Amino acid sequence: MSPRPGFVLEVDRSTPSTLFWHGEGYRLEKLPVGSRVLYAPEPVDALPDPMGSIRRALDEPLGDAAPLRSQLRAGMQLTIAFDDISLPLPPMRGPDIRQLVIEQVLELAAEAGVDDVVLIAALALHRRMTDAELRHALGNRIFDAFAPHGLLWQHDAEDPEQLVHLGLTDQGEDVEINKRAATSDLLVYVNINLVAMDGGHKSVATGLASYKSLRHHHNAHTMTQSKSFMDQHRSELHSSNWRMGRLIAASGVKVFQIETNLNTDTFPEQFRFLQRREWEWTARDRAAFLASSKALQATPDRVARSIFHSIRAPHKMSAVQAGEVEAVHARTTENVYAQQLLEVEGQSDILTMGLPYICPYNVNSIMNPILVACLGLGYFFNMYRGQPLVRAGGVVIMSHPTPWAFHPGHHPSYIDFFEQVLAETTDPAEIGKYEESFATDPWYIHLYRTGNAYHGVHPFYMWYWCAHALEHVGAVIIVGGDRAAVRRLGFKPATTMADALEMASDTVGRDPTITHLHSPPLLMSDVR
Amino acid sequence: MSPGQRLVNRARRMRPEGFPWAAPTWPVHIERDAPRRHLGADYDTEWTRRYPARLVRAVLLDNVTRPLAHIVASPEVRGDEVLALVEAPAIYVANHASHIDTGLLLSVLPAAVRHKTVVAAAADHFFDRRWKAHAWSLVLAAIPIERHKVNRKSVEDTAALLRQGWNLIIFPEGGRTHDGWFQAMRGGPGYLATRTGRPVVPVHIDGTYRIWPRGGRRLRRSPTRITFGSPIVAADGEDARTLEARIDAVLGVLADESRSDWWTARRHAGAGTTPSPRGPAASAWRRAWALGPDPHADDDSDEKRWAISRD
Numbered sequence: 126m127s128p129r130p131g132f133v134l135e136v137d138r139s140t141p142s143t144l145f146w147h148g149e150g151y152r153l154e155k156l157p158v159g160s161r162v163l164y165a166p167e168p169v170d171a172l173p174d175p176m177g178s179i180r181r182a183l184d185e186p187l188g189d190a191a192p193l194r195s196q197l198r199a200g201m202q203l204t205i206a207f208d209d210i211s212l213p214l215p216p217m218r219g220p221d222i223r224q225l226v227i228e229q230v231l232e233l234a235a236e237a238g239v240d241d242v243v244l245i246a247a248l249a250l251h252r253r254m255t256d257a258e259l260r261h262a263l264g265n266r267i268f269d270a271f272a273p274h275g276l277l278w279q280h281d282a283e284d285p286e287q288l289v290h291l292g293l294t295d296q297g298e299d300v301e302i303n304k305r306a307a308t309s310d311l312l313v314y315v316n317i318n319l320v321a322m323d324g325g326h327k328s329v330a331t332g333l334a335s336y337k338s339l340r341h342h343h344n345a346h347t348m349t350q351s352k353s354f355m356d357q358h359r360s361e362l363h364s365s366n367w368r369m370g371r372l373i374a375a376s377g378v379k380v381f382q383i384e385t386n387l388n389t390d391t392f393p394e395q396f397r398f399l400q401r402r403e404w405e406w407t408a409r410d411r412a413a414f415l416a417s418s419k420a421l422q423a424t425p426d427r428v429a430r431s432i433f434h435s436i437r438a439p440h441k442m443s444a445v446q447a448g449e450v451e452a453v454h455a456r457t458t459e460n461v462y463a464q465q466l467l468e469v470e471g472q473s474d475i476l477t478m479g480l481p482y483i484c485p486y487n488v489n490s491i492m493n494p495i496l497v498a499c500l501g502l503g504y505f506f507n508m509y510r511g512q513p514l515v516r517a518g519g520v521v522i523m524s525h526p527t528p529w530a531f532h533p534g535h536h537p538s539y540i541d542f543f544e545q546v547l548a549e550t551t552d553p554a555e556i557g558k559y560e561e562s563f564a565t566d567p568w569y570i571h572l573y574r575t576g577n578a579y580h581g582v583h584p585f586y587m588w589y590w591c592a593h594a595l596e597h598v599g600a601v602i603i604v605g606g607d608r609a610a611v612r613r614l615g616f617k618p619a620t621t622m623a624d625a626l627e628m629a630s631d632t633v634g635r636d637p638t639i640t641h642l643h644s645p646p647l648l649m650s651d652v653r
Numbered sequence: 654m655s656p657g658q659r660l661v662n663r664a665r666r667m668r669p670e671g672f673p674w675a676a677p678t679w680p681v682h683i684e685r686d687a688p689r690r691h692l693g694a695d696y697d698t699e700w701t702r703r704y705p706a707r708l709v710r711a712v713l714l715d716n717v718t719r720p721l722a723h724i725v726a727s728p729e730v731r732g733d734e735v736l737a738l739v740e741a742p743a744i745y746v747a748n749h750a751s752h753i754d755t756g757l758l759l760s761v762l763p764a765a766v767r768h769k770t771v772v773a774a775a776a777d778h779f780f781d782r783r784w785k786a787h788a789w790s791l792v793l794a795a796i797p798i799e800r801h802k803v804n805r806k807s808v809e810d811t812a813a814l815l816r817q818g819w820n821l822i823i824f825p826e827g828g829r830t831h832d833g834w835f836q837a838m839r840g841g842p843g844y845l846a847t848r849t850g851r852p853v854v855p856v857h858i859d860g861t862y863r864i865w866p867r868g869g870r871r872l873r874r875s876p877t878r879i880t881f882g883s884p885i886v887a888a889d890g891e892d893a894r895t896l897e898a899r900i901d902a903v904l905g906v907l908a909d910e911s912r913s914d915w916w917t918a919r920r921h922a923g924a925g926t927t928p929s930p931r932g933p934a935a936s937a938w939r940r941a942w943a944l945g946p947d948p949h950a951d952d953d954s955d956e957k958r959w960a961i962s963r964d
Contacts, residue, residue, distance in 0.1 A: 134680060134683065135680075135682065136680070137680055137681045137682065138681070139678045139679060139680050139681045140678070140680040141672040141673075141677035141678055142672055142673075153672070153673065403672070403677055404677040404678065404679045404680055404683065405677075406672075406673065406676075406677055408676070411672075411673040411674070411676070411677075414673050415673055415674070
């Protein structure tokens, strides 16, 4: 049976309570009659023969690229870059898709007698992956063959020796990327695509770039001009990356792009109720919900966090395409839209959303308040095409515990950003004046390069990510969050959803229209 | 109120109500897909006719059901000598007054018959939950029959079982009596008999309504009388309706026989004065009145019954 498309439910008196993620837990909320709930399309089917599909993609590339086999030769320098820990979410069950693809690329390289091969995790300014994370992403065979010989690298955006400046775009944007990748005879980029923003020129132009390059599009101005950054035709982030990507190609860097689509089958069988429509919950779903939610209530946060972060998603590859970057990405985007797009009629006064325990920047880590804001206002808010789900001046209500807690190893600069910068101002345009000091702080750079810390500037990017939403909406309310942390973010705390709706009426009146973004699975609304 | 009852009430009060503790309600304007049916008439009972299940059933029937039936219902069997004339497999057609009818009837059938008999049971009642479907099909060899609509599949499946040598017990009223009188007979036995050529054995069960009537909360011991009629075989070219009319008439005579004797019932039948087993077309109390006193009860209990009725 083919997966059901998404749909918009209008809440009536018979509609059961609606599930909201709430960090390492979930809540059932009764939404007012007349509210809309957006349910995502069901996960598309997996490819029946993933290995065969990868082989075919490498042999029959898109665009003007030649088959990968014909581009490999003895004596050449080959670099294989791959997406880092931020994808997919949650991390997928082994074998990871990167492993499947890279193994086949390496098979071809071995057949062609290529000796000089280096693998690079395209971190950009993200934290370095641990050995265990690399092993999970690449599999034992690849890790054991490359890591001990120093051939498995993690991109270092702060090592001048590892970077090369390729020039300026016609908009004056610096393009500085990883030298090994740029100077190789062939750069193969292995991408995982979950949302429309991933992939394309962004893979190399962002994933292998330096701060000098990234700052041109990771800023408040670009983000407020990206409406949304999931919509390529209206995204300044996309445009900037495309300008850079084309410059990279024009500089002679030969990129063979391999992009994969994953289906949105996000949670394993025990948590399948998360992805089901509430009125279709079986007795087993209800039992699983009750058992897990009651158990989680009695579980210390730390333990609950480790339980959730140990979840491995049953994502399956639904498509794979390879070849020239833009041709490949066009196909990938089509696939993403086909899976995630949901037509929605008009905006509403209030947008509600439940935020889960995970976002791209806290895998095996803590979802600190800045990441809560980024996930809600950066990612979920921007999951639209056309216009935002909430009207200008409307209210966003998010559900998350928003603990005043940070992972000191992963997010050291976040702590200072939260304590110092957000205490001063929450205006994305204003915080820019502090950016340089964080970006060039030697301690943060040291932690980024040698530990597992996000770059010093990263919390700024997270806040810039929220810029479009902050500019668009009239108020943001967080239900069930740490009150002090929520206030520090510049948002309003509410104890219950009913309280939040009452508070929202100050901004949008007594009879607002409400839309709830139900996830998982991921959905992208096409708002008419 | 007893302490136990208080505890039960307290537990009921403490139990959270509504979703997710209870099943979710369905939004009004969402169309509901027909549920995937593995229950009801689609329940597959094939496993219950394999030897392991038959062995379990035989042990239960002979060691639990039969002794219980004799303790609770003290069946007096009439006309069972005709069973020797029945060429198996046959269709046993009986009136239906109580849930215990099936167990009681099985327990008075000869061993060779009862161990190779399936029971037509209401698909919507006995097969609406997985546990019920498993339990009834194992213990009684129940097979699901749609009683509210014609379901070609369940009829064909039943005919196939007859052809495979399985006897069938069927209650053509489609449910238990509401007031002790017969209900209108629905189609089924006549169609099966004409289609398969198997004989129909009419059976009248008297007394089970007193033991456990519809809506009854507990069993009440009471004697019963099971009266077997001569097997009826469809004549050449006889249609199902005509055959069913014959079966219906014979059941009426058996009901008369159960309350009198074979010869009296024969004479009534010959004179066309067999009392209607469906009772008078009158108000509920008059129908109850017309049932008369319990013919098997002693005088004391009879007095008690009338005393209660007068209150």
